[in-house]
Amino acid sequence: MSGIEGIGGAAFGRHLEGARDMMARNGISPDIAGKIPHAENGATPPAARADGIRGGRGPEAFAGLVGDFVRQVDSKGKAAEAERLKLLSGSGTSIHQTMIAMQESSVAFTMMIEVRNKLVEAYQELMRMQV
């Protein structure tokens, strides 16, 4: 598409597409993956593109996306904590299950950091644009 906005939107969309794929392929909730704005046809201002963005409009979709992702990672962390407590209270779990749950939670957290980095990079690229 033509125009500065078009270029910026396409770059932004590419980053978001990457982040969406990263999460969808790892099975972190395809439904929030669907909430990432899908830059199908270049870019128009978010307000005028309610049909192009699935699940929300512009900033709300973004905040919802990040919030949902954090909640998913947090649920893995809570599962790890629950396993740990089960182990310490001696009821039915074993030490390797606890350690595996902790490692899962740690990898999910690292992945969340990487997605955050990608989104911040997208934002910075957008902001770097000369007006």
Added chain:
Amino acid sequence: MSLIAGVDITSEALTLQRLRMDVIAGNIANAHTTRDGAGGPYQRREVSFESYARRAEEPGSVNANLRGVRLGGIEVDATPGPDIYNPAHPDADDTGIVRMPNVNTPREMVDLINATRAYEANLAVFQNARQMALRALNIGR
């Protein structure tokens, strides 16, 4: 859905090796037990595993070959143990013979080492799978 590959399978295998260790511990602890509650000496237990298709799909599909492991059963080994002549023993019969368990301690020790190595092998699988996931997260950094 897990981020680390094969974590469900590895976790099952680790649990089973621990169970095998428990069975071996029971055998070794009862190596001289002459009263088993069933009227005779302790008979050693043997554990058996079976594989199963982790994803319940039709047998022809590729996923039928993705096999996890589960407990097949813990069976009693019925071969009789040695009979010892010891009339002073509380469980000696009229002729002074005591029936001892069929636990062969060196054999149990070898099983113990096998169970330990199998446990460590599964741990190595998990470590490597985790490393794969972490390296994947470094893409593009």
